[in-house]
Each structure stands twice: as structure tokens, then as C-alpha cells.
Amino acid sequence: MKLVFLGPPGAGKGTISRMVSERLGIPQISTGDIFRTAVKEKTELGLKVQAILAAGGLVPDELTIAIVKDRLSWPDAQRSYILDGFPRTIAQAEALAGFSSLDAAVDFEVKDELILFRLTGRRVCKVCGAIYHVVTKPPKVEGMCDLCGGELYIRNDDKEETVKARLNAYHEETEPLIGWYGNRSLLLTIDGSPDAETVYNAFISEIGRFLRK
Ligand code: ADP
Numbered sequence: 035m036k037l038v039f040l041g042p043p044g045a046g047k048g049t050i051s052r053m054v055s056e057r058l059g060i061p062q063i064s065t066g067d068i069f070r071t072a073v074k075e076k077t078e079l080g081l082k083v084q085a086i087l088a089a090g091g092l093v094p095d096e097l098t099i100a101i102v103k104d105r106l107s108w109p110d111a112q113r114s115y116i117l118d119g120f121p122r123t124i125a126q127a128e129a130l131a132g133f134s135s136l137d138a139a140v141d142f143e144v145k146d147e148l149i150l151f152r153l154t155g156r157r158v159c160k161v162c163g164a165i166y167h168v169v170t171k172p173p174k175v176e177g178m179c180d181l182c183g184g185e186l187y188i189r190n191d192d193k194e195e196t197v198k199a200r201l202n203a204y205h206e207e208t209e210p211l212i213g214w215y216g217n218r219s220l221l222l223t224i225d226g227s228p229d230a231e232t233v234y235n236a237f238i239s240e241i242g243r244f245l246r247k
């Protein structure tokens with residue numbers, strides 16, 4: 035199954051795509067993770083995108099598309115993948131349609147009010163990228179990853195001012211993709227507001243009808 039996960043920052047794209055990846059063995063490809071790793075490692079890509087991520091803007095389409103196109107050419111992504119956080123613009127969706135054929139675009143719906151709560155409480159493992167929340171998914175030991183023992187950190191774009199910029203970018207650039215995929219009969223809408231197991235189960239029970247087409 036070849037899927038893209040849409041939805042505003044904090045909708046649970048990373049959480050649900052990691053659950054699907056672990057449970058069904060499908061590669062999860064997160065452009066946000068790719069950019070954050072590049073920033074951490076101070077690669078050429080990292081130096082290019084650091085300021086954009088810190089301001090909550092979008093990385094230019096050309097650069098983002100080239101990275102995804104390359105990643106999808108790897109052997110592990112030939113049968114199945116979940117793209118988490120790509121596409122984020124119509125231009126990215128059009129480019130993707132030119133080099134891969136999707137089964138569905140899954141839109142996780144969450145109201146703006148819930149987003150600030152989710153993002154300000156988000157904690158991420160420095161080592162493996164596992165996602166926690168101080169209230170809804172606390173680690174067993176404070177500040178430490180359950181999976182690998184890595185240190186948890188607060189993303190520097192999860193502060194209130196930056197969240198506002200990211201939400202603006204979402205509403206202006208990314209939300210139009212809901213109609214774009216709807217017009218192509220590829221859209222699956224899932225309520226992202228209940229707990230993660232409920233969201234995961236809703237996804238599993240709905241996705242089948244897209245795979246049998
Ligand atoms: P979130 O999990 O909050 O939705 P991501 O981890 O997906 O955020 O992305 C973090 C940042 O990386 C974005 O704010 C943006 O700057 C950049 N980014 C990620 N994916 C894309 C994309 N497809 N196009 C442009 N920029 C992107």
C-alpha cells in the first residue's frame with residue numbers, strides 16, 4: 035500500500051504512521067525527520083533548511099520533491115510506503131503523481147484548538163525519533179525514550195509563535211490538497227481527535243476499500 039498522510043501539525047501523522055510501520059512493516063518516510071536529521075548533522079541540506087524549519091515555513095518544493103523522489107527509488111519503497119508530511123503543496127502532489135501511484139491520501143482531522151495542546155506537550159527522542167506527549171503519552175521514565183533509552187527533547191518549532199506560522203502555512207498551502215485528492219477519489223478522512231489506538235483502528239478498518247480498487 036502506498037499512502038500519504040495529510041493533516042495539520044499535531045494531527046498525529048507521525049504517531050499513526052509509526053504505529054502502522056511497526057505493526058505492518060511498511061516503511062515510514064517523514065520529510066520532517068529527514069530535514070531535522072540533516073540540521074542535526076549539519077549537512078549541506080541541513081544548512082539550507084535550518085532557518086526555514088525554525089521559522090515554521092515550508093522548504094522549497096524543488097528541494098523537497100528531489101529528496102522524496104530519491105527516497106522512493108530505494109528498494110524498500112517499491113511495494114509499500116507511508117509518506118508522513120509530504121506532499122504539503124499542490125506542486126508537490128503533482129510531482130509525486132508523476133513518479134509514483136498512490137492508493138490513498140489519509141487526512142487526519144484535528145481542530146486548531148487541540149493542536150496547541152498536542153504540540154506544546156510533544157517530546158521527541160533524539161536518537162530514534164519516537165514521539166511522546168507529557169499528558170497523553172508520557173514515557174515510563176521522565177525525559178527518556180521507552181524504546182531506546184535516548185534523551186527526549188522539545189522541537190524548537192513547537193513553541194507557540196512558531197506553531198502559529200506552521201498553522202498558517204498549513205491552511206494556505208496544504209489544506210487545498212484535501213480537495214485535490216478528493217477530486218481524484220483518493221481521499222480517506224479520519225477523525226484524529228480520539229486517542230491514538232482509536233485513530234489507528236479507524237484507519238485500519240477504512241483503508242481496505244482503497245486497496246481493493
Ligand atoms: P509536523 O509533524 O509538525 O507536521 P513535520 O515534522 O512534518 O511537522 O515537518 C517539520 C518541518 O519540516 C515543517 O514545518 C517544514 O518546515 C518542513 N517540512 C516537512 N515536510 C515538508 C514538505 N513536504 N514541504 C516543505 N517543507 C516541509
Ligand code: ADP
Pocket residue numbers: 041042043044045046047048049050152153155156157165166167168170171226227228229230231233
Ligand atoms: P504530527 O506528526 O501530525 O505533527 P505527532 O504524531 O507528532 O503529530 O503528534 C503530535 C503530539 O500529539 C505528540 O506529542 C503525540 O504524542 C500526541 N498525539 C498524537 N496523536 C494523538 C492522539 N490520537 N491522542 C492524543 N495525543 C496524540
Ligand code: ZN
Pocket residue numbers: 159160161162163164179180181182183184
Ligand atoms: Zn528512542
